[in-house]
Amino acid sequence: MSSSTASKLDRLVGLTTAKHLVRRLAHNDHGIHAILLYGAAGTGKSELARLITELWLCTNVSDEGADGTCRACTAFQRGNSSDVLNLDPVGNSSIINVKQIANDNIREGDPPLPLLKFFRTPPLMSRHKIGLIFDAHRMNYYASNALLKTLEEPHPHAKLILTTDSVGSLLPTILSRCLAVACEAPTVDELRVAFPSASDDEIRLAEGTPGRLTHMEARREVYARLLEFARRLHQRHPGEALAATDEFASIADSLGEAAKLNARAADAHALDALATFFARESYAPPAWTHLIIEAHRRILGNGNPTIVYDALFSAMLGSK
């Protein structure tokens, strides 16, 4: 299998506009220093960000884009390129703070290197240095303002790639200095071609995004149980609420194990999936969605899952 940018692009589902941009960048980057990829979770933004990173790092670019095999490309694929700096959100509130962007008081050897300092020196083995900011909406106000500095006076070797699924949360000044590229979800037909064994229910549960479908296909058994539970729910009697609670709690447990989520995240994810399922079922009373959202809120507020589910399914089965 070829490892060039062009062949990797072919393997991504949908993303027509964004793919077009990457192909153009392969020929000439027109002095673009910063790209912002935005769109719903699961559309492939991170994958595209990695492709553009490789394209800008590669020392052997052709019409096919990066070769995927030179020293710069392979170091990046192994995750140890010294020319790439990944800014991950930190702390309990998952914020990208100003110290990660600019910190002149940093001592030698103090990890992590702030972005502005990283950009100050030329690349070691690649064509450019790349700053990668996934979930750029997690930058706080001070971090965003510090980032503006590098966007206004970029070093010729410095390139910045941002992704977000919440483009409205970014400062307008950041937006206006980046080339903003929409990463749209593929059409249902494109998804059917890319995932021939996925059912309509699975595509719906994945909200039409390839990332979520891939995640679900790797955990098919537990999602099949969840779908079966959701399909049967409206046929159940109010007296079956406790049984529904036990069944749903067990599905959420398995989901947590399969997706390596902690118990609360697994409960929240299972409820999310249930809400997504019923949102488009015409027989489902509108009150159901509100009940599920309320249960979701209580789970995130540390509610006891058994009590939350009992209340939820009693109310749902009693309100048909």
Ligand SMILES: [Zn+2]
């Ligand atoms: Zn290369």
